[in-house]
Amino acid sequence: MPPIKRKTWDHNAMIQAVDVVRRNEMGYLRAAKRFGVPKGTLERYVKKDVRAEDLVQVRMGRRPALPIDLEAELESYCKEMDRRFYGLRLQDIKYMAFQLAIKNNLRHPFSVTKASAGKKWLRGFLRRHPTLSIRTPEAVSAARVKGFNPVAVVNFFSPFVLNPVPRLHKNNSSSKKTGAASIITGSPYKNSLVESLNKKQEKENKKTQKKRSNKKPQTRKRKDLKKKNVTEVSSSSEDDDIPELADSSGDEYDAECPFCNGNFSQDTRGEKWAKCQVCFRWAHEDCGEVASDSFLCSLCLDM
Incomplete structure (x- = not known):
C-alpha cells in the first residue's frame, strides 16, 4: 500500500x-x-x-528531545555568537543541548558518557531551523573585528556610492615635468632663468671644444675632395658670424631689429648684434642695451 x-x-x-x-x-x-x-x-x-x-x-513522528521554546532560544544564541564573530562549532551545539536537557530535568536520549547530543539530533535541529547553516571559518584579526561596525562601514562606502571615483586618463604625449607657476618679470624667476641659460651655454661650449679636440684631419687621395672640404670649412666659418634666425627660410639670412626695424642685410656700419635667450630674436646691441652675454630683450621682460 x-x-x-x-x-x-x-x-x-x-x-x-x-x-x-x-x-x-x-x-x-x-x-x-x-x-x-x-x-x-x-x-x-x-x-x-x-x-x-x-x-x-506540531510535527509528525517522534518528538524532539528539547521543546520548541528551548530550541528557539538555542537558535537565537547561535546567531548572536555569530554576530559577535565567535561562531559555534557543531560539537559546541551538541554540548549545549545536553546541558539544557540536564538543567531543565528533561528526559533525553543523549549520551551521558560523552555528555553531548548525537548526530541524528543535530541533523534534525538544523532541519527544523533552516536559518542556521554550516560554514568553514576564516581567521579574522581583532582590529578588523573592532573596526567592522555599522558606522565605519557607512563612512567607508557612502562616499563611493554617492560620488564614484573618476577615472584618470593618462596623457603620454609629453613626459616633461611641469614647473610651478610664477611671474615671468619677477626677479627670482628672471635670475633662475638666466642661471639655467648660462649653464646650458657652458655645457654646449664644452661639448663643442671636446668635438674639436677629438677631430682628426682626414687625408684623401683625390684633390677634388680636398677642394670641396676647403670650401665647406670656409663657408661654415663664414656662417658662424651670421646670426641664426627663427624666421629664416633656406639660405637667406635677413634679421630685423625689433626696436629700430633695421635689417641685417642693410647694415653697412658693422654694428654688433645680440640674440635674445627667450624669444631668439636678433637686435642691435645699442638698441637692446646689452650689458652681459645672456641677453633678454625688453619685450620678453615686459610679458
Missing part, C-alpha cells in the same frame, strides 16, 4: 474550526463540514488544553 499522507488539510481552517467549537457555536460534525477538516482530528485538538496555533505546528 502507498504511504498515507497526513496533515494535508489547511492549517488556518483547522484553527478557525477549533476556536468555533470551543466557543460552542458549532458541533464537531458541522464545523468539520463547514471548514473542510477531518472530524476526528478536530475533536482531538479541541479536547487538548493547548492553543490551536501550537497544535497545528
Whole structure:
C-alpha cells in the first residue's frame, strides 16, 4: 500500500474550526463540514488544553528531545555568537543541548558518557531551523573585528556610492615635468632663468671644444675632395658670424631689429648684434642695451 499522507488539510481552517467549537457555536460534525477538516482530528485538538496555533505546528513522528521554546532560544544564541564573530562549532551545539536537557530535568536520549547530543539530533535541529547553516571559518584579526561596525562601514562606502571615483586618463604625449607657476618679470624667476641659460651655454661650449679636440684631419687621395672640404670649412666659418634666425627660410639670412626695424642685410656700419635667450630674436646691441652675454630683450621682460 502507498504511504498515507497526513496533515494535508489547511492549517488556518483547522484553527478557525477549533476556536468555533470551543466557543460552542458549532458541533464537531458541522464545523468539520463547514471548514473542510477531518472530524476526528478536530475533536482531538479541541479536547487538548493547548492553543490551536501550537497544535497545528506540531510535527509528525517522534518528538524532539528539547521543546520548541528551548530550541528557539538555542537558535537565537547561535546567531548572536555569530554576530559577535565567535561562531559555534557543531560539537559546541551538541554540548549545549545536553546541558539544557540536564538543567531543565528533561528526559533525553543523549549520551551521558560523552555528555553531548548525537548526530541524528543535530541533523534534525538544523532541519527544523533552516536559518542556521554550516560554514568553514576564516581567521579574522581583532582590529578588523573592532573596526567592522555599522558606522565605519557607512563612512567607508557612502562616499563611493554617492560620488564614484573618476577615472584618470593618462596623457603620454609629453613626459616633461611641469614647473610651478610664477611671474615671468619677477626677479627670482628672471635670475633662475638666466642661471639655467648660462649653464646650458657652458655645457654646449664644452661639448663643442671636446668635438674639436677629438677631430682628426682626414687625408684623401683625390684633390677634388680636398677642394670641396676647403670650401665647406670656409663657408661654415663664414656662417658662424651670421646670426641664426627663427624666421629664416633656406639660405637667406635677413634679421630685423625689433626696436629700430633695421635689417641685417642693410647694415653697412658693422654694428654688433645680440640674440635674445627667450624669444631668439636678433637686435642691435645699442638698441637692446646689452650689458652681459645672456641677453633678454625688453619685450620678453615686459610679458
